[in-house]
Amino acid sequence: MQALALRLSSGAFIPRVRWRLRTPMFVLAWALFNAVAYHVPLYLFGIEHLDVASWGAGVTLLTLFVLVAAMTALFTGVVSLIVPRLVKPLCMVMAIANAIALYFVVTYGVVLDETMMGNAFNTNTAEAAGLFHPWMLVYAFCLGIVPCWVLLQVEVTRTPFFKRLVMPIAVGVFTLCWAYGASQSWLWIDKHAKHLGGMVLPWSYVVNAGRYLAGKAAPHERKLLPAAHFVSNEKKVVFLVIGESARAQNFSLYGYGRQTNPAVAKAGATVFRKARSCATYTTASLECILAHQEPGARAMWEPLTSYLQRHGVDVIWRTNNAGEPAMDVRHFERLGDLKAGCTGEACDYDEGLLRGIEARIAASDQQRILVVFHLEGSHGPAYNVRYPPRFNVFTPVCASVQLHQCSSDELINAYDNTIVYTDFVVGQAIDVLKGLQGYSTSLIYVSDHGESLGEYNLYLHGTPWTIAPDVQKEIPLIVWDSSAPHSNANTTLTVEGAFSHANVFHSVMGAFGMRSDIFEPELDLFSAAALRPAMAPSPVAGGNSSPTPASAGGPSPTRQR
Template sequence: MSSVVRYRTRVDAAGELVRRLQPFLARRPEITVERLAIIASGFFTVFCNVAFFRAVAATGTLSGWSGAMTGVALAVMIAALNVVLLCLLLNRWSAKPVLTVLLLVTAVATHFMGQYTVYLDPDMLRNILHTDGKESGELISFGVLPPLLWLGVVPSLMVWRVKLRARPPMRAVAVRIAWVAVASVVAVGAALSSFQNISALMRNHHEVRHLITPGNYLVSLGRVVLDDQADRNRPRMPVGTNAHVVGRAPGTKPRLLVLVVGETVRAQNWGLNGYARQTTPQLHDIDPVNFPHVTSCGSATEVSVPCMFSPYGRAHYDEERIKHSESLLHVLEHAGIRTLWRDNQTGCKGVCEGLAYQSFEHAQDPQSCDAEGCLDEVMLDGLAEEVAQRPGDMVVVLHQLGNHGPSYYKRYPARLRRFVPACGTAELGRCSREEIVNAYDNAVMYTDEFLARTIRSLAARTDRDTALIYVSDHGESLGENGLYLHGVPYAIAPDTQTRVPMVMWLSSGFAADRGVDLDCMKRESSAPASHDNLFHSVLGLMQVSTPEYDPTLDLFGRCVPHA
């Protein structure tokens, strides 16, 4: 048979197949909105809640016959609650576009929950919404395409093929109310059928509810939107309005304190803490005061940064109070100490509201920046000139991009690619744990270089007494127990996300003028510390008197005479 004949035969066969499929392709099944909601609920429950059931299984709740029945009850309860949710969201005109959005977003959420064990609680949603385009772009990689296609695009196309049956308005309302009632009864019945196990699960592991999709991100998004609306016109409560500097002898040099807020550096990989690798060689040579046992206030920037700059801290944590109160920087300003926030991140999270602020997110420095962002050293450019414009005591905050993941390989220059092979992609699942740690440690070494460079520039100044305090905002999971990145609810966050490095350096002039015994500081530094100490330690170091100052939380207090 010639090739032409074979080709024509295949074309004819393909044409015949298309003709036979035409009736099927042309057929558009007609269903009610309620039935569509049931089908979509079943789809979400079975295909998009794998992370939830995996987390529940890890607690031991699903072990044995009783556990199997609990698993069935949970599946029925989640499906029924999804029916209630969708029946409230969908009508004949909104069903297709709304379901399409839900399917696409849920597909992406399912990918990230499975890939990184992300809990979509309000704090995580707030982090996502406040992340800039460059950072979020790093998370969108080819790895998200398969789940987006099979869990989002294909089901959406099927949704658009069906015809939705119309009902008279009053009958439609009555039927919808009936379905919501029935689904609610089913959800309650499923919960009661295994009440002891389910109640124990939600009591002891309540964070798993943030893995139930799509309810997790919808409820969290609603809370974030409502909170933001309430916060929009709410003034900040003043803090330390009567603050003033005390105990300074006339004629002493003005002071310059640089406070470096790190990003995503964990204590376990900090060379000065005894890590197997020397990831802080330059700081090792400088020999600052190192605090090896420091706990963060949160496991994400949105929580930790406002908390560490507040007088309340983790010990008296109150999110609303912290968000709506002035910060350490405002107290310093009240005392006559000028402040400046320089940012290579996504903002100061309200800490510097109304104060001097400079963003380097879109800086154009060819030495430090490219199209994807800037290395942290860009914040040192022009800093001396900014300080010169502000006579008197001054506190400068440098907010790093640091080790922000998952693109650790972008957080350091090529010259610091010491640990190899290093993961060179944001899709951490494509790299071995060794490669991930190598890239992460290279980025830690860049923070070491950045801090050492800053300290050297401060030490060279003769016009001011200088000091530097560095502390990271939170840590990072690098694959331990299947966890990656950060942002796990604080109650269950591992030490890798809540233990952070902290170092302090004082010039000899600053230490002498303030009376700080650095040898004493090094002896005392092995004691546990936390973000709660920052507010009071800075006030103590800068000799600011205010009722909010707590000397028991001042890390310099034990090593300053008559503190």
């Protein structure tokens, strides 16, 4: 103990200072390191979108470097003027945060804009765990912990205020002069500003996180919609099934080469082509789905669910997802709430949301019932865990959250299996509606947004709308109605047109025979007007209305590698 006390008193366990730098030099060194170590994706984006053989491309790339270094130097320099002791701890925090942010930028090609930061804040624990991979620790150690250790070896010596003031002024003047001299670069930078801004660390996630939180903190008063009345007294049940990350391109009902929709294809549904989401991330899309008008003013008004509940409709919301807006409904149930006493693999997946729904409908004392199923669907990156093993139809599958390390075939196989499973769940929901006695029944299936599977080196979703590829915007929109002539036939009706999330609100109103000043009948998917444009029935071979995986001994979609 005496020896240990002597070592402590002598400072043996205190990191030895190896370098001494004045504050301005420390700030400049950190700014240059930050611009080099954490911005390779930024420069690669520039190389990819510039004519690298030209002189102008070199100037533009240097301009990006100067801007990144200058932003860091100016901010850190201002901090050094106010609280000099905070400079080194601030740089250490930046190193850790930048390393983690860089992992996601490199791995999934994400752009850290306001919407992406909103996605981050709305990610629950299970989703966050699904994003973890050991490579994240490698990034955190090599680009976070190691730089922090180096920073600990540096002593930032006291520097007079005037000398600390000179540095940010000099950097500002130099940057302005450079910007003037490299003015030919600004047109290209302005054109790609949205993408570039989402890759500048740490400012992309710091500023955009602040913007998101400020917007969320601002009061959003929900105004009541105009009073409504019903033109029909029939007993009615409507299912609204909201998918997750399902893109139309991978639905066989939309022309995809693989059979990914065997259940719905045989259920007598109507498929609406050329449907688009209003956003590329869940929270905004859910707002749109439940809104009666264009997204710009959606937050001012109560959502569909609250509107129906206020007018005597029994609203039941069942979810295996997250991101729902504030709503006034009596019955909000998560999958975990429905699992009590449940046994079998179905309890842990989307089909568990259907558990006991017939009994719940029978117990309702209302003649109009809306049931919303918010599926986990095709939520990435761990597509292979979104469905029970018996739906492992296309093999081999990508079993890693490092999607770029999987082959394209493995990634698409895993994703397509999620679509087959979602199709099964929707088919089961339609079967429930077909079995209800004494009710007129309808179903709407719509996805919140699409998904990128490596196209343009992008993965997942949430890319800013202006630069997002069509696969993140084009979604499936399918309805089934018990009164439709083909509702019990092995026939799918295809409707060409232009459809979107805007159709959902008015279609649910139309299904319930609900009318008010805000009702727009031309958006009602169940109306004859909506079905009129270019209808084409698509007969389907007979068979069971649910997919039968090979393990069950029945026919299955062709396995592809």
